Amino acid sequence: MALLEVRDLRTSFKTDDGIVRAVDGVSFTVDRNQTLGIVGESGCGKSVTSLTIMGLNNPRNATSSGQAVFDGEDLLAATPARLRELRGMKIAMIFQDPMTSLNPVKSIGWQLVEAVLLHNDISKKEARDRALNALVEVGIPRAEKRIDDYPHQFSGGMRQRVMIAMALINEPDLLIADEPTTALDVTTQAQILELMRELQEEHGTAIIMITHDLGVVAEIADDVVVMYAGRVIEEAPVHQIYTAPRHPYTWGLLGSLPRMDLETDRLVQVPGQPPSLLNPPAGCRFNPRCSYTMNRCRAEMPELRPSPQSSDHNDACFLDDATKTRECERLLAGTRAGAA
């Protein structure tokens, strides 16, 4: 059984301008020892999906439906007290900006010990030992000295390591990482990704990696979910997303990526910008920007359907299989020609 199974998740926010359907029918599963990459542009609902799973939306204006079954327990139906128990113990989260997620007036040792003591009935001394071990494990040099330092005394990459230490200190089953490397330089990013890979190997943690960067997903994910305007438009094992993408939006994303390994003169351009979720377009939400739009796309919303070649590759597009294969070949031929 999958560790986390999300079924038909929907979240909407009440705003002054109307109801924003940020997440509109999202389903996916994550297994132990697996990394699921969720990719999409800003405003596609990838962060809201994770916040809904964690029960972190503001209850005043957010309403959610659907199911998120974690280890046999529906998180959406869980009481706030139960969620508090799970968060930090069984499910942990890392955010993009480590400075805003660490308390600036407490030492990192204090914050790590707090995370341990909240969930475990052990002495302060033992908790501190665990905190120290966690810091050593994420590669903080001179951890026994630095444990009493404050967040501002660490660099960006080191702060993100502290966040990872804090997330993993209680050995959670699931780690949700929301753009964990976006604020970091490439060399630091490589360090953090390597660290996450190592820790997963050691502890078998399931990871949900939320990012806009298709390069990062290629490096770390086993399965990929591509989101657009609050819906999943394609899901597949990682190599299939890159070698046999089937949705026009995925083609656009891959084609619009400048790549140093290829010589391209012009990038593929997806015209326009992501739609407002206050008033999304009728039918397929990608239809106003899609160059393959048919009448049917404007009237009906396409559902995820498996591809004839592979049952674990799903896409939500009405195009016939022959066209998809042909167009995808054309896109990849362009990248191959460039590489030659």
Place this chain on the structure above:
Amino acid sequence: MSDDLLVVEHLQKYFPITQGIIFQRQVAAVQAVDDVSFTVRRGETLGVVGESGCGKSTMARCIARLLDPTGGKIIFDGLDITKLSRTEMRPVRREMMMVFQDPYASLNARKRVGFIVGEPLEVHGIGTDAERKRRVQELLEIVGLNPEHYNRFPHEFSGGQRQRIGVARALAANPKLIICDEPVSALDVSVQAQILNLLKDLQREFGLTYLFIAHDLNVVRHISDRVLVMYLGKVAEVGKGRVLYDEPKHPYTGALLSAVPIPNPELGRRRKAIMLEGDVPNPINPPSGCRFHPRCPRHVPGTCDVNEPALRSYADGHEAACHFPLERWPMTVEEIRRPADAVVAP
């Protein structure tokens, strides 16, 4: 007319750190840019890459004279502009425009788009009111916006459209050089591709020269003819895009290239990133010798931490500042650790 539009010689920018309340004395300096020299040829794009804090933005601001350089020379279109006063600088600014990173912060929220784009024309006294309005509408069309949006405010536009407004403003006075400081870093990939294509089209159409600063090596490779790699205020390596990316000489360039995620799971996972230890050191007290030596997998004690490497020339205008340049590329981490022409203790 010389081939070089911009020549930068030994550019230096130190920010003083002072102590004391009444009698301020300088106790140290942040050596943000230290002895940087390069040229930008007419009609080309020079890309500048480096990690945060390496001095690339400070350098751009010095060239645009938004900051006063501590030392060195900036020669723009044959004219030494290093010491020009504000009034003397004014006609030069017409020829040299800037596009900034944050399309939200760089447009005045209280002014209409027509005013924002037309302001450079007004400042430099170009044309009559009617001519300016026509020119602004033409510019909006060139950058792919609806000319009828002349009277709208910036908040009515999305991030990508705002960046187009920024580009239109930079184009207004027909400049020769446009300095782009991370112009696409804040944008989503699909919008980023639109802006990159636009910049390329404009360059072809108007013969523009770009100094393009970014931290994303993929973006820089795509847009640049030549690329300059900076590390801690110094030039580490400079060369033609293809040469520098295919045969990097400086270990720092190699480390950067190996760390960039490639959107190709097979290729990306086969190679092994060259991990650099730690973070970029403090520019107040930069390391002795080669500034990269404390993090360099190749560093040879006794040489790298003592002597500062000068830029050495290789084929095709390729230059790198390293005592033990990479012999080939790609290299494994083990190979990198053993420079061929150095005696290393086992």
